[in-house]
Amino acid sequence: MPDLLWDDVKNFFDPDLMGSLPDVSIDGTSVDDWQAVLDLVRSRGWACEYSEDGAVVRLPRAEVMLARGVEASVMLRIWPVPGVMAIFRPYVADSIDFDVDLRELQGQVQLNVLCGFLRAIGRSLDKSVVLAPETDPGHPVLGFDVGADRVVLLADPHFTWERSPSC
Numbered sequence: 001m002p003d004l005l006w007d008d009v010k011n012f013f014d015p016d017l018m019g020s021l022p023d024v025s026i027d028g029t030s031v032d033d034w035q036a037v038l039d040l041v042r043s044r045g046w047a048c049e050y051s052e053d054g055a056v057v058r059l060p061r062a063e064v065m066l067a068r069g070v071e072a073s074v075m076l077r078i079w080p081v082p083g084v085m086a087i088f089r090p091y092v093a094d095s096i097d098f099d100v101d102l103r104e105l106q107g108q109v110q111l112n113v114l115c116g117f118l119r120a121i122g123r124s125l126d127k128s129v130v131l132a133p134e135t136d137p138g139h140p141v142l143g144f145d146v147g148a149d150r151v152v153l154l155a156d157p158h159f160t161w162e163r164s165p166s167c
Helices: 006-013 031-044 062-071 108-125
Strands: 023-027 047-052 055-057 074-081 084-088 095-100 129-132 142-145 150-153
Touching (some): 006 108, 074 108, 095 108, 108 129, 108 150
Antiparallel strands (some): 023 129, 047 074, 084 095, 129 142, 142 150
């Protein structure tokens, strides 16, 4: 049984409401947690691409990647399945932050992929993983709950709000 049902949460996947690249975050992390994510990518066989200042290079160990993130534009792209990408920007050890593209996440199949991805990372780190609107990271709408061992709703999906106009 899926963690979430598309018909219940599709409002949270509307790029006009949430922004096309909502924020996913894991707080209270360390270099070891970053390394655990890299090890998870390898063990699951997920496709990935690591770049520094736009140049694709070999994926280093977490401590090296984080040190480079201070001086360079560092990006790690992970595809748990073709057509669904997560974009990590490793620059601090104490938070793992990434974006997903809501335009890629339309329908139950893609929702299941996202939930599986969040669940795998959350289980690997034994930490909550939350997704929040692109412009409102303080109000997560769903995420992996360690105690429930699944992805759960953190907000009412039937509540509608308007995004603030951009300047």
